[in-house]
Amino acid sequence: xxxxxxxxxxxxxxxxxxxxxxxxxxxxxxxxxxxxxxxxxxxxxxxxxxxxxxxxxxxxxxxxxxxxxxxxxxxxxxxxxxxxxxxxxxxxxxxxxxxxxxxxxxxxxxxxxxxxxxxxxxxxxxxxxxxxxxxxxxxxxxxxxxxxxxxxxxxxxxxxxxxxxxxxxxxxxxxxxxxxxxxxxxxxxxxxxxxxxxxxxxxxxxxxxxxxxxxxxxxxxxxxxxxxxxxxxxxxxxxx
Numbered sequence: 001x002x003x004x005x006x007x008x009x010x011x012x013x014x015x016x017x018x019x020x021x022x023x024x025x026x027x028x029x030x031x032x033x034x035x036x037x038x039x040x041x042x043x044x045x046x047x048x049x050x051x052x053x054x055x056x057x058x059x060x061x062x063x064x065x066x067x068x069x070x071x072x073x074x075x076x077x078x079x080x081x082x083x084x085x086x087x088x089x090x091x092x093x094x095x096x097x098x099x100x101x102x103x104x105x106x107x108x109x110x111x112x113x114x115x116x117x118x119x120x121x122x123x124x125x126x127x128x129x130x131x132x133x134x135x136x137x138x139x140x141x142x143x144x145x146x147x148x149x150x151x152x153x154x155x156x157x158x159x160x161x162x163x164x165x166x167x168x169x170x171x172x173x174x175x176x177x178x179x180x181x182x183x184x185x186x187x188x189x190x191x192x193x194x195x196x197x198x199x200x201x202x203x204x205x206x207x208x209x210x211x212x213x214x215x216x217x218x219x220x221x222x223x224x225x226x227x228x229x230x231x232x233x234x235x236x237x238x239x240x
Contacts, residue, residue, distance in 0.1 A: 006068070048223040132159055136189075
């Protein structure tokens with residue numbers, strides 16, 4: 001089979017299950033993400049994109065179907081194992097950077113490593129320093145996040161997402177709060193990281209200009225993949 005870091009088979013999600021107001025928002029999603037791919041996830045507001053991203057990011061469980069990440073059937077994992085898999089395999093970049101404003105750029109990038117190791121050490125500092133250099137922020141590594149520009153803060157957030165060397169980065173409107181120049185710069189940075197590291201990216205965006213610059217576009221409409229997306233996935237899927 002192809003080297004897929006992510007596979008979804010028949011993923012469904014319903015709320016208020018078993019009640020009169022039960023509502024299904026995802027209706028059998030089948031999709032995959034190849035190792036090193038850089039994909040856009042698009043769709044109108046209310047289409048189910050955020051719900052789908054939460055499930056892929058192991059922040060929520062589906063009510064049906066199978067989700068496999070790095071060969072792990074997530075439905076067979078308990079909450080502790082899911083947390084461990086999420087911490088090692090998935091990085092997150094959000095529309096708002098969610099940095100700790102009183103911490104320096106270096107300290108913010110170290111946070112995911114501290115979750116895993118509890119106490120800071122020289123290796124963590126070196127890793128954070130390397131990532132800040134990669135995103136062009138070495139001169140600002142000791143600056144408090146509060147004192148940095150929006151574009152710089154998002155670069156710190158990108159570096160933080162890469163701290164644990166995840167196989168997948170999920171980016172939810174990562175350029176949504178930036179001006180056009182900063183948005184283009186942040187997007188190119190994500191692309192550069194993808195090419196250099198082979199990390200797979202799934203990027204939710206409403207910006208079609210950016211989406212068209214991705215390897216592939218996955219479109220969600222009313223809780224289902226669009227017909228064109230489903231057809232493209234079938235054509236692109238390598239045979240066993």
